[in-house]
Amino acid sequence: MHLRSLRPDAGGARTRVRQAESVLVEQYGDLVRLAHLVLPASLGRHQRVLVAHSIVQRALRRARTARTAPAVPSPREETRGGDTVERRLLVEVLRAALTYGRRPRMWPAGWVHPGALRPRLPLVWGLRLFPRSGGVDELALAQRLSAAPAAARAAFLLRTVHGLSDDTVHDLLEAADAPDVPAALRTAGVLEEESRRSPAALLASQEFDACALQAGPTDLLRRTRRARLVLGVAALGLVTAVTLAVADDGTTHRTASQVPTAHGVPSTTDLVRTSAGTWDNTSRVDFTAWPARGSRAHDRSLLDRALSAWTHPRSRIGLAPATPATPPATAPQLLYAGNVDDRAVVLLYDGQRLARYTETRSAARDPELSVARADDADVTTAAAVTLTPSGGTARYLLAPWVAEAQTRDLLHPDVLARALHVSKEGVTDPVPTIPASENCDSRPVLQLRSSERIAEHHAFLLAPVGDLSPVHLTYTPLPGHGTPPARAPREATGPQALLAWAHQACSLTSLRDTGVRAVNNWDFAEQDLPDGGGHAVWTCARADTWRGSGDVTVSFRTSRYAPAEPGRTVARARATAACSRFGQHVVAASGWRSPKGHWYALAAGSRAVTRLSVSGDVTVTKQARTLAVPAPHKPRVTVRAHLSTGEDLDAVGTPGT
Template identity: 60%
Template sequence: MLLPQLRRTAGGAGTDVLTAESALVEQYGDLVRLAYLVLPASLNRHRRVLLAHSLVQRALPHGRAPRSAAAVPPQRHAGQPAGGGPALDPLRTEVVRGALAHERRPRVWPARLSPPRALAPHLPLVLGLRLFPRSGGAHETALVQALSGVSAPVRAAFVLGRLDGLSDAAVRDLLVRAGAPDARGAVRAAARLEADAGEAAAALLASREFDACTVQAHPTDLLRRRRRVRLAGLLGAGVVVAAAALVSTGAAGVGAGPDGSPRPVAGAPAAKDLVRTAPGAWDDTSRVDFTAWPARGSRARDDALLNRALAAWARPGRGTQVAYAKDTARDTPPAAPHLLFAGDLDGRAVVVLYDGQRLARYDEPSGTGGARGLTVARVDDADVTTAAAVTLDVRDGRARYLLAPWVAEAGTRDLARPDTVARPLDVSGDGVTAAVPVLSSAGGCGGSRPVLQLRSSSRIAEKHAFLLAGVGDLSPVHLTYTPLPGHGTPPARQPREATGSAALLAWAHLACGLDGVRGSGVRAVNAWDFAEQDLPADGGHAVWTCSRADTWRGTGNVTVALRTDRQSTASAAAVVAGARSTAECSRFGQHVVAGAQWRAPDGHWYLLAAGSRAVTGISVDGDVRANASGRTLAVRSPHGAQVRVSARLSTGGSLAAVGAPEKPE
């Protein structure tokens, strides 16, 4: 590891730099943590660690501030900690500015830096090691997902306020100096995130999950490195250019045969290196995910096929159709992946590999003719349910799946018919299902909405039935449900499996919304019935549902729908609001309020509004003005009226409706 020396300016300016250096060294760990948390989550953890250290080390000023600026120290706001002295505030500003610039320009060093610093090497450099913080527990993982779902300015405001103890005014000023586009909005969003995260947020932020100064080190590919060193020693000065080209080709890990098929070359993992898990490992491990899958299929020992699959993943040749799921890394596997399946399926050879973070499915024609295909999707942090099935093939609106070894029962059911029991599904000895229909948007919402219903084995503690919706992606979507308050829901409102009668009824009205998750990298969708109300004018009973689609990358989109007991189960609920990349309707966004216009049976229009458990009152302004205590509101309203709905919470705070812009302070 090569670390740069912190530069000092000669002469009288050295005093300022020495003061800043002292503050930087004293607060180095906190500054690195701040940079690591603000940097975009799309970067891998190794790169974020190095960038965090680089941003902090480059935050040191190059000289004394102008005399006019130094004559008046920056204003200290109430609640701003005194630790670190006046030199710490500009350091924080530089660190946040650099981290924000990386979110805007992730592949280019920020242009704001002065030319001498922009031309400097990006130290520290690490050769031969991969560094990443130690993993935390479930609470830290949930906080990681919540932070990845908000923007970098919001993350910065959250850390500065919750961990560094700065007041809202101080955080706002620092974000303005760092170039954040909406400092006030970032502080408000951070306050909501802080309220949802609870009092344990500071302890979680201080845990090892976010400590980029306490890291684990793993080696890079040792065999590849050794081969390169030996090759460099044998080649003379006259073949330096040829050697560089050879190493570059080896790093790509692929070649192409005369017909364009993938061909393994030096540097890529080979079939002999593949990880093959023992068949019964899932029954004797605490990690029940893709790492516990055994290698199955009639061609699991076909080295030629496996080598072509590995080479295609490294870099596909011409003639290979490639599809990467949204926000899936496109780099080569860091080590030899796990082999999950290799076999013939409906005239094509299919190989499924797993590298610890991503699934890759390679397929080629078993005979002559036909295109080769490669599909890669991220599946990090998969569990008993989200690692229970992989899509092997989709053809003519029907799919065949490879099921996990812990799946004891498999069936299909129609979400549009909640009273119909699941039908058994044929599964081969290798875990391959018969072809079943996938969800399709063709024909609208009037047709069937088929999903898989699986039950895990009694040999693991997670024995239960659960639903997976095949939308054509590599990984089916896990469906869950949270019932109405007072209907058996615990205070924590943890989602449960969507196999009960209330869950199936809710999903019968919401199933059409699953068409929108195709191709967006969604791992699970939870339907939360957050409120119910009796409708005016003898309109019956209504239920409000917030459906949250969580992606593998941690962000989530929500839609709010309204259904009534006058609708048939085949009728889709009316979507009344929505928001993208939000923490709403999740563990870190447990409060929600929404409004909608509704036409009563007598022809009159009403404005309806409802809120979740902690809502104590609802207000409406705009073309219609009204207030109501409690969690629901219904008031006569002209059709098309423009209104703003807000709610009061039992905590004393206020809440805007889902999808509504924040009010200015």
């Protein structure tokens, strides 16, 4: 939407009213989109839609009478003019969305602003309304926006969709009393850079359209229970009132639920329980949206033992790398409590860590507690948790948004995935795990698909390597071939991705007990080899941990390799930003023996490399991204690259074996 430069208001109140109403009707969809994007995601999708429409409709009354300072010019005419209706509407919508639910100055802490509780039109009973889900790119953008401040989201939309300049956006946000406007503009710029597709096209999709909605019923059983509960409470209140009126001895009674927890230590009654439909009504799709499941979710004795094992550990806790052993500061969220095979299992989450408690099912003996980081989990990394890790198989508890579960073997990319049975509670049948030995006969992984309410046709791979959370596997394809370069990893479910992972699958054994969150295979270069050596593809595999650091392994494979033959390791590096969005350039070199027995020095660089300089047993410089030159027996070479940015780049890490 581009703002039209209307003439400044001149005339009577009736003219201003008609003009404001006309502009609001004409631009209603864009204004609702703006309010919907700026409102806090914690409202949930249904409530946020209703509040967005309410804000825009209430803005009409204020905008038709308000007097604000200089107008926002048209993006095509960056000149200042008089006050316009469009500007007043934008300012009022922004101000209302930015301040929604905000505690006013001098307002008591912990109190909710009464304006956030006042019923406003539109009101909807018995239905939930929310925008239709977009694709993977839209979901990724929504997750990034939910983590950004409201003012930054507003600046992002005004710049990309409305096409306004930074000065104009700065003026609008200041008029709307937005906090720290310069920081909001900087964050908006970062959001634009991180979008691999046009931000304007993504924001114009159905994911962010608060006017094109789909409807669904609320929880009918819950509504029935609530109606009965209301009647019961009303009857109880009446009896209590009569009793107090008859026998009031002047004393104060306190129920057990009103007694504060001693010393701030959480108890079983304090455990957070999320309702079953939360995942479908929130933009935060992670462990916080998991409902409490399992046949023993109300077994207080079991929950007491599990919580006590975490808050008052009497034995050693199994900690994943870089995971703090401190007890939870507040009552954790209950994700699962039930019987799995011969063990009783309780799964807890404190917002940063997962804790799995198990004990012998028959006699409540042999307790075990494992704790691992799970901060900043998302729709994929919060999709499954290991319930039974011992032995060569494991069962997994799947997220409520997983619509389909399958298994496949990475070493057989041409074999279709097989269906995996999942119970009503979300527990899978036993699944083979990746063995700890170097034996590479199979590499089983989970292939899951999210519900279309989250993202259409979104399938992804998770590798079970023994940790609480399976490792998310992704793929970044080669640049070129008539398609734009991928700026972000893709799900590793396509034929090309599966073929690339078949050559890397055996390396997954090394990830056991390392706290790895995700591994991305980036095919960064390709070249034709001499002496009929075939076509080579260079890969940088980056393993990111939950603590943020990452290790990389550079390798190459040729078309002469068998489908599951491991690629040849060229270099390794630990705790590096290489091959990530913070290290987008890579270069590597290696010696190679051709099918005819001749030795060559090979080198390759990523897309921005313009010149390669090889030294060591071979010295050569070439204006290219790849090279292959004759070399002595088993040459030892290093390479340095020159980038299109004018910078020089050293090879990754140390030579591999």
